[in-house]
Amino acid sequence: MVSPIDVAKRLVLGRPFRSDRLGETLLPKRLALPIFASDPLSSVAYATQEILLILTLGGLAYLHLTPVVAAGVVVLLAVVALSYRQVVQAYPSGGGSYEVVAENLGALPGLVVAAALLVDYVMTVAVSVSAGVDNIISAVPDLNAYRVIIDLGFIVFLTAMNLRGVRESGRAFAIPTYGFVLGVFALIVVGLGQTLLGHSPVAESAHYEIHAEQVGLSTAGVAFLLLRAFSSGCTALTGAEAISNGVPAFRKPKALNAARTMTAMGVIAIAMFSGVTALAMITKTRVTENTCDIIGFAGDCHNDAQKTVIAQISAAVFGGHSLAFYYLMVTTALILILAANTAYNGFPLLNSILAQHRYMPRQLHTRGDRLAFSNGIILLAVAAGTLIYAFDGSTTRLIQLYIMGVFTSFTLCQTGMVRHWNRELRTAQSSGERLRIHRARFINAFGACFTGVVLLVVMITKFTHGAYLVVIAMPILVAIMWLIHRHYTSVRGELAIDPAELEMLPGRVHALVLVSGWHKATQRAVQFARATRPDTLMAVTVNVDDSDTRDLARDWERFGVGIPLKVIESPYREITRPVLDEIKRQRKSRPRDVVSVFIPEYVVGRWWENLLHNQSSLRLKARLLFEPGVMVTSVPWQLHSSRFRATPREEHTPGEVRRGITRSGGRA
Structure with a gap:
């Protein structure tokens, strides 16, 4: 489905030109x-x-x-x-x-x-x-x-x-x-x-x-x-x-x-x-x-x-x-x-x-x-x-x-x-x-x-x-x-390849899947994390509500997820700080190890739905990107409303839509 913005853009500007038509x-x-x-x-x-x-x-x-x-x-x-x-x-x-x-x-x-x-x-x-x-x-x-x-x-x-x-x-x-x-x-x-x-x-x-x-x-x-x-x-x-x-x-x-x-x-x-x-x-x-x-x-x-x-x-x-x-x-x-x-x-x-x-x-x-x-x-x-x-x-x-x-x-x-x-x-x-x-x-x-x-x-x-x-x-x-x-020069200097570092691989990769409940989005994140074959893998949840945490633990055991679930206590109901502390503890004794964090996210089709979903994950992801040795992977789950935003060029088969696309980002 083509959005009204795209229609207006084509009416004003016309069809796009291929790069080889520059001549x-x-x-x-x-x-x-x-x-x-x-x-x-x-x-x-x-x-x-x-x-x-x-x-x-x-x-x-x-x-x-x-x-x-x-x-x-x-x-x-x-x-x-x-x-x-x-x-x-x-x-x-x-x-x-x-x-x-x-x-x-x-x-x-x-x-x-x-x-x-x-x-x-x-x-x-x-x-x-x-x-x-x-x-x-x-x-x-x-x-x-x-x-x-x-x-x-x-x-x-x-x-x-x-x-x-x-x-x-x-x-x-x-x-x-x-x-x-x-x-x-x-x-x-x-x-x-x-x-x-x-x-x-x-x-x-x-x-x-x-x-x-x-x-x-x-x-x-x-x-x-x-x-x-x-x-x-x-x-x-x-x-x-x-x-x-x-x-x-x-x-x-x-x-x-x-x-x-x-x-x-x-x-x-x-x-x-x-x-x-x-x-x-x-x-x-x-x-x-x-x-x-x-x-x-x-x-x-x-x-x-x-x-x-x-x-x-x-x-x-x-x-x-x-x-x-x-x-x-x-x-x-x-x-x-x-x-x-x-x-x-x-x-x-x-x-x-x-x-x-x-x-x-x-x-x-x-x-x-x-x-x-x-x-x-x-x-x-x-x-x-x-x-x-x-x-x-x-x-x-x-x-x-x-x-x-x-x-x-x-x-x-x-x-x-x-x-x-x-x-x-x-x-x-x-x-x-x-x-x-x-x-x-x-x-x-x-x-x-x-x-x-x-x-x-x-x-x-x-x-x-x-x-x-x-x-x-x-x-x-x-x-x-x-x-x-000066900024671009500085960044280019920081990103320049050091031949001595080409042979330096991470010691081990520890994967964490952040979960708040057991549902399809969490299931996809766990499956994708397994597919990357990390050295260690566990799920992490932050306890901000005892009742919700108990329900998650019961579902985790009932469905036989197969990876350990670690509950991090948060007496002040904060999410970001406890997760960061857990990651720092894992890296403290092994500085060469890498922690890969998988975060389930909802993909929505209406602007106001963004206000209702993903707020905690966005804040957490923004903070994790500043941590050295941490890779952040967003695992999207497309809600029904998001499929109406796809243009003909972006639409895939139903199976491809269900599988979704994974975006990764991080800072080494």
């Missing part, structure tokens, strides 16, 4: 682009907005600096794309920044990068979903009161889609991603065309005045404002490293296909970001961190949300009630939400590699029914959902925690690549190969310097606005991974 899940470039590059492509929808938000703090006069800031972001995006092309070709195994840094700079810097990326992936989901819902609210303002609920609903949807597998999620997300790209390019072409024809589009906020929060800035103040705007605009680079982590998911030749996808991502992202920023300047779009700072805002500034920059540009170019406007709003909302898919692929993959290196729990390395890293996907969903709930789904508040991790990994990765090329240079033979290495090293060195400066800028400008939480979280995460690794 069928590999991605062509046309699907890899929307899966791994949806985050940097979607950031076009809010990167320009983040620049404007910061510059308007000083007043409208500083908006003329927008092209300068945007140019810096474009140069940085080009450098990062070129740098990571080198990474995917030099390290095609999928470790990305973590593998580069761990191999070239050491284990601890590698863990710093891993922690930075894990934090950034969680932030990617939280920011992408909340930004997508912002655009939905721009089109339907009445939904503002349900922002957090809508956010969490989309996270559940994304989680379910990714649990179905990478290839299926790629198919589902490819159409919205390409639809958004086409929509933005159409917006840019039409908007710039209108401008060239002398009919420049004008945003609905163009006539607004802004109440500046920072009046009369000094030269240093202007420089700081510029740097802060630049650090906010660098959100356009989030997710750029995801392709380097996902190289194993590409079809062969993996490295070449990943490098080409990285190039396509960089070119498309730069073109879209530049076009949207140009249109924001042409349409004179206004947006502020605090709606009440807008003079002339039509609505309640305390409750009504501002329209996003891309929504205002789209309304100015296409018309606020046109089909093209709603098309772009729908595709923008979809890609912003689906941009979280970049993290849904990168986070589980990175956790799998960390688990393989024993820095994360081993469960994160195993694939689920659909050959996806299910445990990592669920962990990411829980972490991102918690953040959205804690920050009320506010993109402005969440984005302050963003990109710290990105530039930490960028900087250390490029530094590691410089060391990699230095090592390669020592073994290079031909002049052509040396020239190629010199060129690659220059790109990575320039990238390391550039992203290092940006990291300092981001840390300084965003620290007091929430980035300090990331600065605290990363060392904690590094410490947790280090402790996990």
